[in-house]
Amino acid sequence: MIWSISWKNVWRNKIRSLVVVFAVMVGIISGVMIVAIMEGWVKQRLHDAIYNEVSHIQVHNTEYLKNEEIHLTVNDTTEMRRAIEALPGLKGWLKRTRMVAMVNTPWANTGVFVYGIDPEKEKQVTEIYKKIVPEGGEYLDKTKPGNILISDKTAEVLKLKQYIIKEEVMNQLKFENVPAIVLSRLDSLRDVRFRSPKEFREALKTELTKKELDSYGLKIIDKALDYRIRNKIQITITDVTGTPVQSTFRVCGIYKTTNGSFDQASVFVNSGELASLYDASTILTHEIAILLTDIENVDSVKGKLKGISVDNTVSTWKEMAPDAAMMNDYMIMYYIIFIGIVMFALAFGIINTMMMTILERTRELGMLMAIGMNRKRIFSMIMLETIFLTLVGAVAGMISGWILVEVLGNTGIHFSAWGEGFAAIGFAAIVYPVITPSFFVIITVMVILTAIISSIWPARKALKLNPIESLRTE
Amino acid sequence: MKVIDIKDVHKIYDETEIAVKAVDGVTLSFDEAEFAAIVGPSGSGKTTLLNLIGGLDMPTSGEIIIDGTNLSKLKSSQLIDFRLNNIGFVFQAYNLIPVLTAKENVEFIMNLQKWSRQERDERTFELLKAVGLSERANSRPPKMSGGQQQRVAVARALASRPKFVLADEPTANLDSKSATTLLEIMEKLNHGEKITFIFSTHDARVVKMAHRVITLEDGKVVSDDVRE
DSSP: OHHHHHHHHHTSSHHHHHHHHHHHHHHHHHHHHHHHHHHHHHHHHHHHIIIIIIOSEEEEEHHHHHSOOTTOOOOOOHHHHHHHHTOTTEEEEEEEEEEEEEEEOSSOEEEEEEEEEOHHHHHHHOOGGGGEEEEEEOOOOTTSTTEEEEEHHHHHHTTOEEEEBOHHHHHHHHHTTOOHHHHHHHGGGBTOEESSHHHHHHHHHHHSOHHHHHHHHHHHHHHHEEEOTTOEEEEEEEOTTSOEEEEEEEEEEEEOOSOHHHHHHEEEEEHHHHHHHHTOSSOOOSEEEEEESOGGGHHHHHHHHHTTOTTEEEEEHHHHOHHHHHHHHHHHHHHHHHHHHHHHHHHHHHHHHHHHHHHHTHHHHHHHHHHTOOHHHHHHHHHHHHHHHHHHHHHHHHHHHHHHHHHHHHHOEEOGGGHHHHHHTTOOSEEOOOOOHHHHHHHHHHHHHHHHHHHHHHHHHHHTOOHHHHHHOO | OEEEEEEEEEEEEOSSSSOEEEEEEEEEEEETTOEEEEEOSTTSSHHHHHHHHTTSSOOSEEEEEETTEEGGGSOHHHHHHHHHHHEEEEOTTOOOOTTSOHHHHHHHHHHHTTOOHHHHHHHHHHHHHHTTOGGGTTOOGGGSOHHHHHHHHHHHHHTTOOSEEEEESTTTTSOHHHHHHHHHHHHHHHHHHOOEEEEEEOOHHHHHHOSEEEEEETTEEEEEEEOO
């Protein structure tokens, strides 16, 4: 009966209750959206960290982790290989050569890690092959010698990324409905080569108005981008005798992951070709990368591998990408803090509404006390009213938020304007919001707690009423 | 059989500088199935006396004993339970719960007392029939006239078969016809249910129908007429 009367009481003043319901709904939608975006980013970062950068498990020579010298290879025993191949839930594994190198073009140079890989095996463990940019050439091929795969970021640093407004670019822009007036302004930049996006953007600023730049700038930059595929890059490494050696490779493809730092530091060549450069009789293994079918098994796998050789260090993805691990581990805490702040703000509105309700129903509450409704029941009635009021808004907010997340989870939310900034810290400029069912359980619990806490003050106010005085009120 | 025993009860309000004697040495008793009216001019102490009998207020001195229980000895929470189980209230302004139907309002106290559904249904049907509102069982108070609401209030007061019903100016807000109908119903229920009714009233129609009329002036009983 208390439940029924409380529910009915919520709808006595429909407009006032709906205002609170709406406020709670908006609060919950924003909470769901922000948490879904955060979760989307974390999941993307976690996926990219594992599938592009560190895999689930890596094995290195312990000394190599302190000092990346060519001779500090993994103690790659038969026992180690057998143990890896016998791992339950093994998706793929590979060996890599990993060396500090200097790469240069006639216009610039930079330090990188050059990875000697088997391109086909790499496809089983990483997704770099899926990250070749449009018009960015192709992935490494074992049958095509002398090739190097570099990132968009490295291409930019080595000035292999240029911007030219050619005739075909003008045609593409025309096809994409860029107004003739804008195209005519671009005429003065036609066939001029710009070697950095900054330089090109500055040139566009001088030719276009701010509004034109805001509307068409990204499109023009995108279409004018031209990678210098097949350009030569010189690599300098130290061979097994400690002597610097050089070789020239041609850029076969440009890749781009969401992690700018990783991209800038990583170039890939065929392992056999790298071996001939450092002049070893066999291909050196500095890194073994292992991908499992289930991320939950990493600790047990680490336990199985770490005892095989005292020279090796077995690291999990959590140790190699602590940023992603930390975000993943503390996500629930972030949820609770964020929703806690939203609910704290909403609590004031809820308390205010319930106080008004008590004030309006003073005589009725006096009557209920007079005819024998005890304090516990009155307290419960007011608490249930608050819970119902808040829960209605929360349920509406959770459903609306979930629908919004489902829609935006497919289309993605574009933060292209801040893309470079995100890439610098390993996040994608397009985020696909995701929400886990457990989050809704957390919201429900927090909403009920907020309602209970918010009801305490109004309920205490009601309990302090004197039945005789209350019955006299108009 | 004596249901209410009031012994030399005083109630003094001294919140202001001047102490007000609202009830001044009242000694009364009420038997089972009495139909009594407390009359007197405004400020004579009628409502205060009713509040004291109903356990809504505590006397400054004296004792009120209901069916052997001294109200002054009960704690606040015990008093609430005592009211629930022993006293029915009818208020001048009806005071029904607007979100509940007539049936649900009548059932309310039985619900608090945890009666079974079947018992509740039977009693509610019986009482709504007695007050002539069987047809309006599912109507909510805002859709009913003042007279109908007060009849629902009487049914609610009687629902749990209390020892007595206190009615504070029950006809004050009613038109003549509704007031007469209500009084007839209450008298009938007084006979049928053998429940004591005590009214505070200014209404001559109530006084005319009462079997006993107690007159208060300045908080004192000035007359106590029992009619045969």
